[in-house]
Amino acid sequence: MQELEALNWLDNQPEQYMSAKITINRSCDGTESRGIIFAHPDRIKTLRLRGHLTLIDATHKTNWLGWLLYTIMVRDEHGCWVPGGHFLTKKEDGDIVVEALKVFKQWCGGYGGWRLRYMLTDDSAAEISAVRQAFKPFMDADLIVDHLLYIVHSERTLKRNFAGKKYAKVLHHIIVALKFRSNIHKYRDSIREAMKILERRKDHKKLNYLIKEWWDTSDTWVSYARRHSTILMQIKDTNPVEGWHSAIKYKATKSSIQQFSLKGIIQHVLTVAKEYDLRARKAAIDFRTRRDPIVTEEPWLADFPYPMQKLITQQMKLTNDMVEDNEELMSLEDENICTCSFYHRYQLPCRYIWANHLLYGCLKKEDYERWAYI
Template structure:
């Protein structure tokens, strides 16, 4: 009968969790005297692994401890080469004497990791040519139950192209909560240099969520207008009332071209149907020429609108997104989904 002897078995907490609290700053220290530091965001990972050395076969077995969680994050993102090298040095020195592991360099670990991780991300690179990459992107999105539409048009000397996409739940949220929205763009998300725009809505739980994306090859008002009109086709009952932007005339002009019917049209309708001439003149004098002031008044008297003064929630989303994508990739990867 074959017997397996377990010479050494140890359990390890994953390096992503923090078993101890971080030390806090000293009290009564002026803010200008504090050192600026960067802290990696904590990942609440409770996974545990068991490492067993099987003496009979002189092999090491690594397995997940029963009852603990599976991984729900990217291994290649969180395990940095210095961390990997440090763990290898500690564990190898325990198991083997004179292994020479102390001579292991972080650069060597980096090279090995790149060889392993590179092929894993190869599917994200996409086609080098623009047209096949767009076609592959559309196919990928449709297979993942997205509504997607591309456009191209000639405006003066500029050739405008774009790609819009949103799934069923995003369109439903856009219809229900799209009266209040953040919109902003970012760059360096794909190899083709197209700008990524995102529409961000605030749901009934007070959480910010993506309601639609679109890429454009030129960041100008006509391109933004063309993309927003496609999003309108996705969500026919979408009726935006407040759209918060950064100081971008391109975005504001694109919105004005897409939604020309605003409070001015409502005021004009009120004037036209008013049967009393004096009242019609009063409405024209006090409402028609100062719609901006009425808009500011509505914002200042809304507790919700007073809480939203910037596009920071969308900027935070872009920061998380760009930590996972690369300018070497094509348009779409699973990080968008």
């Protein structure tokens, strides 16, 4: 009854929301699993255009029926994370998530509409399985979808499974492999050091866990596997989706949100999504029109979009702190390229580049042009 009420409400709105009900039998036990999918048509357009990299996550306790709320999020061309679509499910299982993702693919135009390349999730087995099934290559020329785990989730899982002083050295080697190794050879060296410690202790349970869950799946969770993409390097945590979930729950009290019906939570979600739309529109206006105050002193910064101006000025301030503290400089590669994580993430001048320029005047006009039009 609640499902019908919610769908009827969506069908009768002037915004012409897209909606669908899905029902499947779970592959694990044959029991029925149901869900409601909904999205604004404009957000589906954003998903189609900007869905190359997509985040998906679920949250609990948003309605009195206990249905989970899933949200798909993408980053628009102005750097704002916006919701692309939502679905509510009665049970947390991969089968219903697969069907929901297939519906979103159809709404995006069917084959070739949603050109997904990277999907980031937490370590939910249901989400991992669903992404693999929903985005199987249909033809040889299809994009292969890489499923990646949030680095922060991987770190939390490792700390949970290798907790205590007994595993401190093991955990150190694995975290170094996770966050700091720049290629597969260095990564494996660090993991081997952790495995050697476990072998000496004859801790076969932890050793087998490390081999099965981490050694064989490195492409999904380590930093080195993302160094080919600046966009992937920029996303290490779940802040976009966690911020969305917080906004959903912050806009209503804890007691009231858990009393929502399915229709009630859908209305609430769409209201909060409109606020995200307004924020995205403001970011689009600021992108090329707003100026950081330092532009008056550094007029060349005006060639950069406002978000880039903020990143560069932050690095310039860090440079001043480095020089005052006599911090050791990192040497630069040819063409004033740095090997630090900031430069890899944004391809913009970092504090080490500014420090070298401050001391040696190494930057030239072509360097500024390269960064401005990269």
